[in-house]
Amino acid sequence: MIEALLLLFGEAVMVFGALGILRFPDVYTRLHAATKCDTGGAMTILLALVLSMDASAVVRAKFLVLAFLIAMINPMVSHAIARGAYKYGVKPKVTVDMYAWDNP
């Protein structure tokens, strides 16, 4: 029961993340939607898979290692992409750009 709820929650988070990537106005808000929704949805779905399947402990440990790697790697890549996009010349559509205060 709990694994079905986790699976449906993960699917809902994935769908809303995809809608955010489609509808948000500039790169940084799209990156916000992609990172939070994708990482959270992926970890939730993997947790549901671990709870629902009947396999040995080694296989379950591999799924948990995959969830841990997603939690470590995905925000790192997103941070690097945001920094690269700002250096590339894509300015955010905001009225106050605090990153430009510190990096003239």
Add this chain to the structure above:
Amino acid sequence: MAQESLLVSAFYVLVFTSMLITYRVLRGPTLPDRVVGLNTITTKVVIIIAIVSVLRSEYYLIDLAIVLLMVNSVGGLILAKYMERRAA
């Protein structure tokens, strides 16, 4: 079995969202938009591989998912570094 149909529905939802994001990859105004879309699609493919490995009880596929995630991270970092160097 209800569990298996739930997993199949999760598979189709992930494929559908990947096709939605493909629009952003093809039509994105700038290069960082495309990079964000590709990164997200690859994470979704990793989850699809994990779901297929549970559905068909072929658990060696999870090693493939871990390797794909690591390759995706290296590719994203190199594209970010390229955008950073390109500016100057």
